[in-house]
Amino acid sequence: MTRALADEMTHDHAGRLARAKAECSAAGIDALIITPSADLRYLVGYEAPQLERLTALVARAADGPVLVVPELERPRAASTPAGGLVDIVGWRDGEDPYALVRGLLADGRTYAVSDRMWASHLLAFREALPGSGFLRASAVLSKLRVRKDASEIALLSKAALSADESFRRITEEGLEGRTEEDVARSLQRHLTETGCESAAFWIVGSGPNGASPHHEPGDRRIGASDTVVLDFGGRAGGYCSDLTRTVSVGEPPGEAKEVHSIVQEAQEAAFRAAGPGVPAEEVDRAARRVIDGAGFGNAFFHRTGHGIGLDEHEDPYVVEGNGQPLEPGMCFSIEPGIYLAGRFGIRIEDIVTITGDGVARLNHAPRELTVVS
Ligand code: ZN
Numbered sequence: 599m600t601r602a603l604a605d606e607m608t609h610d611h612a613g614r615l616a617r618a619k620a621e622c623s624a625a626g627i628d629a630l631i632i633t634p635s636a637d638l639r640y641l642v643g644y645e646a647p648q649l650e651r652l653t654a655l656v657a658r659a660a661d662g663p664v665l666v667v668p669e670l671e672r673p674r675a676a677s678t679p680a681g682g683l684v685d686i687v688g689w690r691d692g693e694d695p696y697a698l699v700r701g702l703l704a705d706g707r708t709y710a711v712s713d714r715m716w717a718s719h720l721l722a723f724r725e726a727l728p729g730s731g732f733l734r735a736s737a738v739l740s741k742l743r744v745r746k747d748a749s750e751i752a753l754l755s756k757a758a759l760s761a762d763e764s765f766r767r768i769t770e771e772g773l774e775g776r777t778e779e780d781v782a783r784s785l786q787r788h789l790t791e792t793g794c795e796s797a798a799f800w801i802v803g804s805g806p807n808g809a810s811p812h813h814e815p816g817d818r819r820i821g822a823s824d825t826v827v828l829d830f831g832g833r834a835g836g837y838c839s840d841l842t843r844t845v846s847v848g849e850p851p852g853e854a855k856e857v858h859s860i861v862q863e864a865q866e867a868a869f870r871a872a873g874p875g876v877p878a879e880e881v882d883r884a885a886r887r888v889i890d891g892a893g894f895g896n897a898f899f900h901r902t903g904h905g906i907g908l909d910e911h912e913d914p915y916v917v918e919g920n921g922q923p924l925e926p927g928m929c930f931s932i933e934p935g936i937y938l939a940g941r942f943g944i945r946i947e948d949i950v951t952i953t954g955d956g957v958a959r960l961n962h963a964p965r966e967l968t969v970v971s
């Protein structure tokens with residue numbers, strides 16, 4: 599058994615399918631149609647690539663779930679938890695898989711499709727079921743996925759600790775004289791050597807490049823007294839990590855030190871504001887109050903955070919306008935930043951989880967401005 603499959607076995611997929619079915623019935627949705635995505639992995643433990651050939655879980659409110667797969671993918675699908683949970687129906691090249699799905703459903707009904715289904719598949723379903731209405735599956739699945747259970751928090755925590763340890767290793771290595779690309783390669787290796795099955799993304803923004811929050815690592819050589827934004831994560835059992843720390847190569851210039859302490863204070867204020875029952879936007883406001891108060895409001899031009907799980911970015915979003923109350927089991931990032939174009943950027947990001955009576959950090963890397971060689 600692969601490590602990824604062993605991790606999948608820790609989840610209660612049958613319970614998830616049953617809850618999805620109940621939510622669909624309550625919402626007047628006749629079936630979910632789920633193509634390869636985090637939704638598919640969440641429901642039946644099958645991690646499949648998005649392809650032009652149709653793979654779709656058809657989870658009907660009034661009948662058993664069926665997984666439609668290209669015949670050549672059937673052995674692979676059957677070897678995952680899906681094999682013990684759903685009927686697997688194969689189709690061969692030259693056959694019409696949308697007609698096959700139509701045969702499992704009735705027209706004139708309401709169906710919910712994965713939010714990240716390719717348009718080519720959705721348009722084919724609309725042609726096959728012209729009298730039916732289509733909604734986003736997040737209308738029901740977000741309710742399930744947004745609250746993580748113990749098996750999910752264990753994997754998010756494992757991924758977070760891997761990111762923490764990767765950060766420790768990169769600071770030990772030192773950054774001066776290296777290119778951003780070289781540092782990014784090291785981060786990827788550290789993630790896979792410390793508990794993640796894969797690295798998911800890596801941002802290394804040195805000096806002025808740090809002012810672009812999603813900077814793509816390039817050939818810039820990191821110099822003395824540069825600040826460097828390191829934002830990276832990997833996956834453990836499919837669950838993501840996402841850690842940002844900003845370090846200084848040698849003693850930081852006074853202004854970088856000052857801006858860093860403002861961001862750290864904002865990050866702490868947002869963390870302290872979070873807890874069960876608190877609207878998500880209040881966490882954003884807490885961070886923003888600190889940064890606005892210090893006169894850098896215009897330089898903090900993104901939301902404070904995003905939920906995290908099988909997707910790097912998912913509900914709940916920590917943003918003005920999202921009054922959704924935080925609930926135990928929700929996991930999300932707190933990542934305020936200040937970006938001064940042409941000069942430098944500072945961001946500090948942890949993943950946190952809402953508990954029964956408060957909030958806990960999954961990351962424990964030091965948040966102070968770390969000086970590296
Ligand atoms: Zn980002």
Ligand code: ZN
Nearest residue numbers: 829840841842
């Ligand atoms: Zn990040």
Ligand code: ZN
Nearest residue numbers: 840931933947
């Ligand atoms: Zn993030």
